[in-house]
Amino acid sequence: MLLIHCPHCDEARPEIEFAHGGEAHVARPLRPAEMDDAAWGRFLFFRANPKGMHAERWRHAHGCQRFFNVLRDTRTDEIAASYLTGAPRPDLPSAPRPDPEAAAAAPSRPEA
């Protein structure tokens, strides 16, 4: 279970209090009617899904009910930052990768 820092409550709380809200920094277009189908489709359906640092939205559903953003490394689940909605994404590098030899020996995924 992740421990997530809510920037509104300024407390790290267990994941069970939060609801995931998808990728962050995907702003709703101001004039959807002017967008063609392809552009609108990209906004609706296409997400970065990176292996590495991911900016994502969380809502403190069983707390202050407010949305905020988190930077989480999807390989290690390490949370590098949490920040307010509307604030720019902090400029943090992805955590260093394990050395290739170790990675080769790493348990493979997925598993039943």
Add this chain to the structure above:
Amino acid sequence: MTAARVAGYGRIDRSRKLGFTFDGRTHLGHPGDTLASALLADDVMLMGRSYKYHRPRGPVTAGSEEPNALVGVDRGPGRYTPNLRATTIEIHDGLKAESQNHFPSLKWDFGAVNDMMSPLFAAGFYYKTFMWPKSFWRRVYEPVIRQAAGLGRPPKAADPDLYADRYAHCDVLVVGAGAAGLAAAEAAAISGAKVMLVDEQAEPGGALLAEIRVEIDDAPAQGWLAARLAALNARANVTVLARTTAIGLYHQNLVGLVQRLTDHLAEPPEGAPRERLWRVRAKQVVLAQGAIERPLVFDGNDRPGVMLADAARTYLTRYGVRVGAKPVVVTAHDWAWGAAVEMARAGASPVVVDARDTVSSALLAEAQALGVEALTGWTVTATHGRLRVKGVTANPVRGAHVGAGRRLPADAVLMSGGWTPTLHLHSHVGSPIAWAAEREAFLPAQTAKGVRVAGAGAGAETWADALGEGAQAGAAAAADAGFDAAARVYAVSEGLKPTGRRMKEMASHLPSSRQRAFVDFQNDVTAKDIRLAVQEGFRSIEHVKRYTTSGMATDQGKLSNINALTIAADALDKEPPQVGLTTFRPPYTPTTFGALAGHAKGKLFQPTRRTPIDPWAEANGAVFEPVSQWRRAWWFPRKGESMHEAVLRECAATRERVGLFDASTLGKIEVVGPDAAEFLERIYTNPWRKLGVGRCRYGLMLGEDGFIRDDGVIGRVAEDRFHVTTTTGGAPRVLAHMEDYLQTEFTDLRVWLTSVTEQWAVIALNGPRARDVIAPFVEGQDLAPEAFPHMSLAECRVCGVPARLMRVSFTGELGFEVNVPARHGRAVWEALWAEAQKHDGLAYGTETMHVLRAEKGYIIVGQDTDGTVTPDDAGIGWAVGKAKADFVGKRSLARPDLIARGRKQLVGLAVEGATPLEEGMQLVDDPAQPVPMTCVGHVTSSYRSAALGRPIALALVENGRARMGETLHAPDPALGPGGARSAVICSPVFYDPEGARLDA
């Protein structure tokens, strides 16, 4: 008698005797015994039958990694636990244990016929054999396999035990209270850090509990251990938990612990929980899980009496049980020589067969001094005996040549292929491991943040290393947690660092195909199976694992994984790191569902929400149904009435006179602020700016993808205040959806949202007499049709309490909804109920509500829609404000696939026959077409209509609105082969299509 208790050894309390039964026979043991040690003391070696071949099996280990000696323990009704490891069960007076997986008895088992047919059951047997003929799978193969498969039998009754749970926080959590764990805990504890030290065994100490030759800090190991534990237990900042398994390591140092509280007690205290699940958030974690000895792979290595060398040593030194008088020690590692020497000291006559040509002269000298015969450069090619090993065939090996065999008598075979560091918890969080060539083992390559691995798990091979590295890990953990900590050094008297050689199968003159050399004891996987998998083209260890099932039993391959890998790597002509190891996943050992469920079962599984009117419904005989977390009155049966009869009566009375309905579960959100109308304008499809104060409108909510998410009536209470209702199940989701847009997109709007679902009790009155019933109680609002037309809202008083009165209808009849503060709900309901009685009215439940709304074609979001339905699909395109520039979902309504022809549209079905269709039935044009048929739609709602006197249904049908009057068919296997119901497509509005009754 060959296995027996011997004097002068062990930590057991010989002054006390405990009586227990195994397969109905009574045995005596001592406090400190496990079931396995007590049975071995009585010369019982045969403890179970294997999973696939039903081969006789005895214990291989003395710990939780045991694959073979699985037994069931019966603690009374509902308290039967299968598949417990005899090597970890503490005995107590009255313990009842039984062996498993045999019929009729452990010694004579029909299932053992599988063993004779074993050539048929090689790896992949199921995949290859049970393919054809296809029909045989369901009728023949599956029932037979299901009958034969599985270990043990599950209990039939509900589990009557109580399971507790607890949260804890600490600075340093140490997993494993062996030498490394103790040293780590001590180093952290002295610094003042809050420390938890947990161990799966009944007493802390790990391998030290079996160590009788080594001195630590000039004290015998056993005495040193007792003193260290006493010192730790005396500290207020230390919690030591025995019988506590760390089942998993999760994100950010959350550790799951299962503490066994009462299973080891003869008489558990009344009401005491059986187990406790701990969720510990530790600032720092030290993993000191130790290491597990590797079995050797040779023909007949599973015969009862063949066990790991260190297990035999542990039975002797910890439990005072010598497992054999004439043990043959088979090894490729120095460690087993210690076991041979200890057995010799206890009066046994061991022979050592070491696969290595040269062994250190010190070992040889020590063995020779005790009269132990040593055969170096030899192999074992067979074991003999049926239910118990009687001998082995040992052969000299010269290069690739295996010489003539020599039969050695043996009543036990002790094997050792070296040690495998236990890295389960380390791997749970995805931390990488790396092959250490000099150690021939995987070791941690990089640990997760705040996690350290110490002791044998990190590769330590001596007590001094384990203690020293443990202390350093503990001190470093405490320092990282903010304490001033230092590691101390321990003085240890011990022999040389043991070394060994990693083995594939032991050399033999027989090819692997002609040997029964087991790799995975619990799943009966042999070396031949692993080689066969490689030969058939499997390259990844994950695929080899699944094809052979090696490592997939309840022990998760604790003994087998490294041997399977070594053999697969050999077959592939690769090094182990190139083949890789399979992933370990929680839990570390099998865990009860009870511990995981804790208190969340029965009534406490989830909350039951009740409305203020619920007690009245209960007193008036309502039948209830769960709707999301609410319990709602489903119907109100009168004496002797079926559900069908009651619902017809409730429907008729409501349409003809008046019915009362508890609608309090409707989601309600108060939307307030100067920009409230603008906010709704953007969130709902309908226009809201011009809605007058005191007026209501049906609101339709879409997702940004254009599909229906929710609906409900919205009333304007004031210029800046709206009363929004949602579906019963959708309230939290709708609020979250609104909050999302308000907080992250429409941040320019001054609007506040408040959930008021539980603040208002809602009573719906429907039927031509509804106005007559409510009128006497209303103050401050003229109810005349002109003064209070359909879709009006007023703040007034009802029964003297402040109310929001709405004139709305979900039945097609004249309808009112009275919202009053929840605390007045029941009193107002009872007043209205008494008045309704004068008009021969009644109360109706959710089933009648469903029928009445379906007769009018009113949709229920989530029943008639499924997340892929647009407003036009549902026939409510009129609710979309065409002139609006934008709202959530508007742009998507113009997506090509949402305006394409052939979408499913909501229609009514006039059903032929007297019984309703099943909801969810698929609809086809031609019921005689071959399977798989082309489905053109499905039934979403289906009821008996009281008003029409026949069954009706709503359905989503491709191009449905253009197909009025056409007949569709619903295949129904219950009617026999080719059976189908038929129905004619019609308007979804079955009743009063002009809507005249709304204005009655």
